[in-house]
Amino acid sequence: TCLAKRIVPCLDVKDGRTVKGVNFVALRDAGDPVELAYQYSQQGADELVFLDITATHERRKTLVDLVKSVATQINIPFTIGGGINEIADADILLNSGADKISINSAAVRSPAFIDELARAFGKQFVVVAIDTKFIDGKNFVHLNGGRIKTDIETEHWIREAENRGAGEILLTSMDHDGTKGGFDNGLLKKVNDTLGIPLIASGGAGNVEHFVDLFHKTNVDAALAASVFHYGEILIPDLKQLLKENNIEVRI
């Protein structure tokens, strides 16, 4: 295939500023998500994800301003997620230049929201993000950034999300997230083998070899990571070079 595997830096944003510590050379303002996004696009990132954790009533306005700034200055696609609960939220983000929106808890609480979004904007616009944790031999969906366990089995939920019109799944393994010990290749392969829509893997990236392993073992479509990119522990040009040397199709 000639379709490139995608490398996707993820930026956590609060009140229009990046939250997680960023230690990145050549940044004039490490707290400015647009500046960071621009640097990533220059380095060869294929796509960006912004997760907004703003809780104030000014939320929608700050989010729309952010999306417009990103769309104005960045020439690669991006997804925006966090607190999108109604069609009107999605509509204004689309018209401000967002390529996709990501929904997580809102979809679990109201699965029909996936159908509504897909009908209104097309399934390519709808990413369903899922936080999963392995408990007593099974994988369960967790909500609110992983704080709340549900009784929903992850693989069932992925199937339902796909059937309802999700255009892509972003799967974060909470067991691997933050460990820097590699992606959850077992689960990711199992999910990817039966999935008819693209899968973005998240959680566990610690070094460049983890990405090679991920793509070789699971064949997922994209890999997302945050801190290893923000702290300059992995440089995207180096990562893509290594992937290419390992016969993984990438955009260089």
Add this chain to the structure above:
Amino acid sequence: MIGIVYYGAGNIFSLTAALDRLGLEYGMIHTAEDFDKFDRFIIPGVGHAGSAMKKLEQTGLVPAILNLRKPVLGICVGMQLLTEFSEEGNSTLTGIIPLKTRLFDEHLKIKIPHTGWNRVSALPGNVLFDGISPGAHFYFVHSYFIEFNSNFTIALAEYGIKFSAVIQKNNFFGVQFHPEKSGLAGEQLLKNFSQLA
């Protein structure tokens, strides 16, 4: 100056942002008279091809589009509108280019929508690809594609099957990918379009 056909189907913010970054001037086309103000045209589009065609028809701009003799660029669903038919909603489209828009076949063991950066191979003489490396990746996101046809396909991509990444008939061009989201290669393509004689 580029005239953007304004018919309510799609996110034109990203397109105008890309044109702004490139310093290319543009304006919006709302009425048939507006076509006279510009020397080239873009038809954008996202979403459902059938709904997009209905919206375009409601503007009353279709007859003027059919008569255009200056360069026209359809992007994504805007490209599909140039064909005669889409399997999406079994819709009749403008028919400017005698091709069909079809749904990707999941039996080819491919994921649908086709999402991401895919290699595009321009055929010799394709002026839209001047200055773009052979096999450069462009950003695609679509479930329907335009069949490969040696008369009209001027660049192809492969996803399970070979399909049209770029088509042309006379002054009408269409690109299936999103040049406004395709990094430097996409920006170069827009620049090339702006300089077509």
